[in-house]
Ligand code: BES
């Protein structure tokens with residue numbers, strides 16, 4: 001066994017403790033009461049990159065939460081990788097469904113439970129550990145490394161674009177590396193070459209000026225809860241196709257060749273549906289589950305509120321109703337264009353007697369990287385060295401808003417090498433990260449730097 005691997009294996013406990021320490025900081029980017037914790041988390045992450053051996057480490061303020069920047073440029077003539085990740089996490093509600101506290105990392109059955117365990121602190125800390133291992137064993141990294149760890153990914157990365165443009169020269173690189181995606185099974189690694197985009201909206205429906213007695217006024221005025229349901233019901237037809245005019249205009253039809261490639265992906269469809277806890281698979285007619293999640297757009301209600309929902313009955317007509325509705329997009333759909341079409345359609349679907357506000361909360365363009373790029377072969381080799389099966393080439397249904405920005409600012413190949421699993425409960429109660437993913441992924445990251453140094 002080489003010295004690097006030996007170091008990685010003998011320091012697993014320490015790597016895990018370092019990860020647990022950062023998981024104890026409640027870095028929820030979307031909730032204002034965590035603002036101080038966000039800064040504390042940025043400082044903590046910066047310290048850990050410094051301790052691992054990065055020479056220049058900075059906390060860069062933005063209009064929102066700060067960016068952590070770390071670099072080591074001691075390998076002239078070798079490629080430079082730009083590592084991207086995020087230290088912010090999603091909110092934890094509903095808290096009562098967590099078996100242990102979200103910010104008290106706990107190990108059960110070889111899995112580490114905490115908010116951010118997988119998404120994305122656990123994956124960022126694989127790189128921190130990999131950097132430390134190289135520095136301790138060899139006193140250097142095999143490549144030059146620049147790290148951008150942001151604090152607003154889960155909020156749509158609103159302020160990152162400005163940072164990337166301002167720092168564009170300093171962020172020069174040869175390849176982008178991101179660990180914020182998944183694998184296909186506990187021993188089936190994957191490289192991701194496509195992500196869906198997102199448009200996230202809120203529809204506010206206002207009816208009467210105040211709540212009304214449903215006997216006195218019911219039947220005489222429009223009920224905003226009924227109106228909102230009519231709007232939502234009108235967004236899809238009975239085949240699961242989205243009814244927004246022009247929604248599919250830029251969606252390329254799937255070719256038979258693409259379908260064949262997707263059909264050969266070692267994807268456990270029954271296991272995936274079982275993991276979701278859903279009795280059956282359900283979705284757009286004419287497509288497989290994998291096609292529905294990876295290459296087809298969606299429109300879903302994320303939340304919906306109106307009227308009386310306390311115990312027992314209250315005969316009332318609510319004056320207000322609101323829904324969060326988001327759409328996942330595929331190449332070449334454009335978030336701005338689709339929001340405009342969506343809003344126009346929602347207004348058309350609204351029955352008379354209510355007023356509407358439709359908000360564009362945030363968005364992310366869809367993303368594809370060059371599947372055949374030789375840089376990706378370095379990642380294939382790194383994964384082959386650290387997992388029992390060769391990596392599968394996959395797309396994913398989730399979004400990473402900055403990937404499209406990187407494409408514009410840098411135009412580089414991107415290695416999306418992540419180790420999440422379908423049962424990791426991302427954004428949900430009891431988020432976890434398998435220790436096999438964390439330790440195996442740490443090796444893959446350490447080997448990736450070596451393989452990138454060998455060149456394409
Ligand atoms: N790590 C996820 C993205 C992801 C999820 C990739 C599942 C592949 C599979 C990321 O942190 C995330 O959740 N992104 C948000 C972005 C949004 C808030 C703009 C998402 O996809 O909902």
Ligand code: ZN
Nearest residue numbers: 090119154426
């Ligand atoms: Zn996330």
